[in-house]
Amino acid sequence: MADNRVVEGRMVTPEKLAELIEGERVMDAEAIEDADRECPECGGNVLSVGYMPSVTEFVTGYKCQDCEWRDTDR
Template structure:
């Protein structure tokens, strides 16, 4: 699935990566369920792989219900 609801808004993979990273990525793959609960609110967490630069590929995680996010760096 390419678009998902995060905090009441429909987001694309690029927008989800932007919410995690703080700026728009060069490229982002599809959004997937992360199969983990948010450590802050217990909500569902989504995962997205994205490229903030030409040489980096990062997997970012974002809660669907609150502001919590994290990234594998």
């Protein structure tokens, strides 16, 4: 099942999207979903992905499909 999405003109997997948000490799990532909100910087579509940066932590990350904006629920 391919959950790949286009982000900033590149096709990314859930793991790659989580890496873009986190800035480093993650242990595991869930499917990419639409976050139902607009990017505060460019007004583009925002995607969300749940991921585990470590064994003890679960984070929901948000990434604009059109620009470099990113955020987490930390």
